[in-house]
């Protein structure tokens with residue numbers, strides 16, 4: 369199973385790398401670092417690509433809006449209507465795949481993000497709204513509104529004051545339907561996080577009333593266990609996932625140079641070859657892997673029923 373998950377994650381990695389390379393701009397590092405988490409998250413997410421407006425769908429917020437290589441790859445793979453052609457048009461004027469995700473423009477995008485920290489606050493808002501509506505319409509016999517809000521964020525999001533305030537009220541209100549997955553790769557735009565932040569993140573969240581889990585963000589089983597645990601917690605949960613930016617990108621793994629610039633054809637080709645993919649094929653997803661992702665469509669139909 370983990371072998372298949374690895375091929376799924378690598379497919380995301382190489383789509384994202386190819387998108388940024390073709391556009392000659394964008395952010396390959398975060399998508400590649402988050403790919404393993406995204407695959408397992410996809411196994412937990414209750415959503416319906418055929419009906420993105422299903423009221424009780426889980427909400428997925430990408431607070432690091434620069435990780436569009438990941439977002440659009442996922443929405444293509446899950447079957448939200450994006451095509452490979454749209455991925456090839458990444459960052460082009462009037463495309464469905466602008467540099468940062470835009471609500472109402474691309475199907476599946478729950479909220480426009482880009483200003484760091486804002487998506488975390490939006491996720492807290494989604495979570496509060498869900499609790500509020502649930503309190504109006506749920507009864508002992510029918511939980512009509514009981515979805516989970518997932519938010520992916522990075523170091524930059526947690527450095528912003530906005531996320532402090534929002535996370536404080538989330539803990540205060542014991543928003544147990546909120547799961548924040550923190551892509552803790554210790555790299556931001558200018559280099560190591562040593563340059564800008566040294567506070568104890570687990571203690572910060574504990575003091576704000578959150579449950580704190582810490583995992584290796586490239587270990588599929590640890591990711592899965594953490595998500596199971598987080599869903600049963602009675603408080604909001606932060607999963608601190610230790611990851612490597614640009615995981616899989618050979619020479620650029622772990623480097624801030626992979627944060628916001630194309631990796632280069634030679635690096636991408638080597639990465640594909642290292643992972644057992646054909647280095648010369650671009651925007652390529654093995655058929656069996658695409659089918660795995662597309663199961664989200666049937667799964668969504670059943671979940672919604």
Ligand SMILES: Cc1ncc(C[n+]2csc(CCOP(=O)(O)OP(=O)(O)O)c2C)c(N)n1
Pocket residue numbers: 395397398432434482483484485521522523524525528551553555556557613627
């Ligand atoms: C409020 C705000 N300030 C600055 C930026 C510019 N910016 C975009 S990405 C980024 C670095 C983000 O670092 P991190 O969250 O660690 O992402 P990663 O390097 O892991 O991709 C910055 C400063 C922004 N988008 N929003």
